[in-house]
Amino acid sequence: MEKVxxxxxxxxxWFPTLVFAVHCVAFASDxxxxxxSLDVPMHAVGGVAIAYFLHHAVDAFEEGRFLQASRGAxxxxxxxxxxxxxxxxxxxxxxVANRALGRDVLMGRExxxxxxxxxxxxAALYLAWxxxxxxxxxxxxx
Numbered sequence: 001m002e003k004v005x006x007x008x009x010x011x012x013x014w015f016p017t018l019v020f021a022v023h024c025v026a027f028a029s030d031x032x033x034x035x036x037s038l039d040v041p042m043h044a045v046g047g048v049a050i051a052y053f054l055h056h057a058v059d060a061f062e063e064g065r066f067l068q069a070s071r072g073a074x075x076x077x078x079x080x081x082x083x084x085x086x087x088x089x090x091x092x093x094x095x096v097a098n099r100a101l102g103r104d105v106l107m108g109r110e111x112x113x114x115x116x117x118x119x120x121x122x123a124a125l126y127l128a129w130x131x132x133x134x135x136x137x138x139x140x141x142x
Contacts, residue, residue, distance in 0.1 A: 012056040016049040027097065036107070043115045046090060047122020051083040055130060058082075076131065080123055087119030 023042055026032055032039055058078065091112055097103075 008053075008057045008060050012053045012060075016046070016053045019046050019049040027094075039107075039111070039115065040118060043087070043090075043118035044122040044125075047083055047087060047119035047124075048126045049122075050086040050119070051079055051123035051126040054082040054086070055079045055127070076127055079127055080120075083123030083126075084116075084120050087116050087123075090119065091115060 019042070023046070026038060026042065058075070
């Protein structure tokens with residue numbers, strides 16, 4: 001189990017960690033206030049990053065026999081659900097950070113809902129790309 005967790009951390013956590021670090025810098029430097037359009041790509045890239053991470057994390061657990069997940073639609077649903085849950089948690093962290101730091105950079109419900117959909121879109125985009133690539137590899141074409 002420890003080996004699997006280490007592999008997950010080293011091989012795949014870099015991408016969501018990088019996105020989160022960029023988000024923290026942007027938040028701390030008021031980049032979201034200065035450049036409001038930055039919020040949209042950050043949430044979409046966040047969705048891609050978390051779907052990438054979760055997809056490979058589930059693979060690692062599956063290979064380690066800690067989790068037996070289907071390769072078909074159930075697996076895509078699991079990956080998408082985990083990424084969507086992460087998008088919801090991201091919004092919760094933004095809310096708590098704003099309240100705790102006494103900042104007022106939240107742009108309302110409409111923005112929050114848009115952020116959630118962008119995270120879901122990013123996750124769906126990654127999973128569609130991954131499925132297409134897997135089909136190509138299964139067919140032997142590139």
